[in-house]
Amino acid sequence: MSFTRIVGTGSALPRRCVTNEQLAAELATRGIETSDAWIGERTGIRQRYLAEPDESSSTLAIAAARKALEAAGREPGDIDLIVLATSTPDMIFPSTACIVQAALGIKGGPAFDVQAVCSGFVYGLATADALIRTGTYKRALVIGAEVFSRILDWNDRTTCVLFGDGAGAVVLEAAEAPGVRATRLHADGSYAKILCTAGGVSNGAVTGDPFLRMEGQAVFKLAVGVLEQNARELLDMAGLTADQLDWTIPHQANLRILHATAKRLGLPLDKLIVTVDKHGNTSAASVPLALDVAVRDGRIKPGHNVLLQGVGGGFTWGGAIVSF
Ligand code: UT7
Numbered sequence: 150m151s152f153t154r155i156v157g158t159g160s161a162l163p164r165r166c167v168t169n170e171q172l173a174a175e176l177a178t179r180g181i182e183t184s185d186a187w188i189g190e191r192t193g194i195r196q197r198y199l200a201e202p203d204e205s206s207s208t209l210a211i212a213a214a215r216k217a218l219e220a221a222g223r224e225p226g227d228i229d230l231i232v233l234a235t236s237t238p239d240m241i242f243p244s245t246a247c248i249v250q251a252a253l254g255i256k257g258g259p260a261f262d263v264q265a266v267c268s269g270f271v272y273g274l275a276t277a278d279a280l281i282r283t284g285t286y287k288r289a290l291v292i293g294a295e296v297f298s299r300i301l302d303w304n305d306r307t308t309c310v311l312f313g314d315g316a317g318a319v320v321l322e323a324a325e326a327p328g329v330r331a332t333r334l335h336a337d338g339s340y341a342k343i344l345c346t347a348g349g350v351s352n353g354a355v356t357g358d359p360f361l362r363m364e365g366q367a368v369f370k371l372a373v374g375v376l377e378q379n380a381r382e383l384l385d386m387a388g389l390t391a392d393q394l395d396w397t398i399p400h401q402a403n404l405r406i407l408h409a410t411a412k413r414l415g416l417p418l419d420k421l422i423v424t425v426d427k428h429g430n431t432s433a434a435s436v437p438l439a440l441d442v443a444v445r446d447g448r449i450k451p452g453h454n455v456l457l458q459g460v461g462g463g464f465t466w467g468g469a470i471v472s473f
Contacts, residue, residue: 193404
């Protein structure tokens with residue numbers, strides 16, 4: 150059985166950065182009250198990037214994928230598998246993965262979307278890892294890309310201040326040694342209603358409520374519990390102890406969730422990669438975006454063990470331990 154390694158990372162953000170102050174001022178013009186203080190204290194978010202009309206999940210994904218390929222020293226033609234995680238695809242079909250494949254000039258290998266909301270990237274990573282380890286494919290682009298700004302109710306202050314847009318990508322390839330040391334995914338669909346965008350598509354038109362709805366406190370409690378359990382099972386699978394982790398990159402939804410999980414695992418806060426302050430919650434893009442930031446600023450170095458974890462709508466959760 151072969152292994153897989155992440156050999157390059159990349160990310161992309163929309164052009165427009167919106168600070169909490171700017172967002173609060175914009176919302177105030179419509180009689181919606183919020184503040185930098187509330188958002189900062191309750192979530193750790195200070196700013197987010199919001200897509201302009203000409204930006205979409207595919208445009209962000211393409212830019213992130215190009216950077217990951219460059220970092221890996223690979224050409225688009227070297228890729229024989231594309232797995233793209235998104236809940237905000239450009240179209241119902243074809244998949245955003247196929248749009249990215251065409252834009253990069255890649256042909257032949259499979260390209261498909263994974264829909265696991267904020268766990269989407271780790272679902273995609275686990276899927277690509279398994280497909281490469283069987284020997285079927287050699288080199289994958291795994292991408293998380295979202296434009297959640299398009300499914301937010303901008304009149305609902307309990308959700309619209311939390312999310313941002315962006316994309317992150319990795320090149321994953323077959324290797325003699327790990328690389329990806331463990332992956333484990335979970336879902337419990339009975340929690341669907343605490344975080345959902347319930348609108349459906351009927352005859353090509355959206356029916357019902359097209360916006361994201363969330364019971365914030367229920368999601369918060371569930372998230373902290375499952376992130377801890379998942380981290381412990383991944384450490385067991387990888388044969389590591391928590392103190393052998395160099396970095397942990399949980400889904401970037403709320404700084405308080407990140408801190409609570411680190412505390413439960415006995416991890417010092419300086420092992421947490423935090424980007425929620427700069428990006429907001431970018432759903433499936435949050436983990437690969439944070440990973441790319443920490444690789445490029447030199448925190449993640451060759452030989453480091455990194456815990457990557459997602460949690461979100463579905464309810465879904467899961468993670469991976471990856472050696473760089
Ligand atoms: O990506 C998937 C994973 N998602 C998450 O992990 C999100 C998990 N949940 C959370 O991060 C937090 O629950 C929130 C950030 C969503 C909310 O924080 P909270 O500390 O649970 O606040 P709360 O919902 O208990 O609301 C406290 C107060 C309420 O007012 P009252 O009832 O106490 O008078 C809200 O109406 O804060 C009010 N509030 C706001 N005030 C100013 C809610 N949103 C805002 C706002 N600005 N934007």
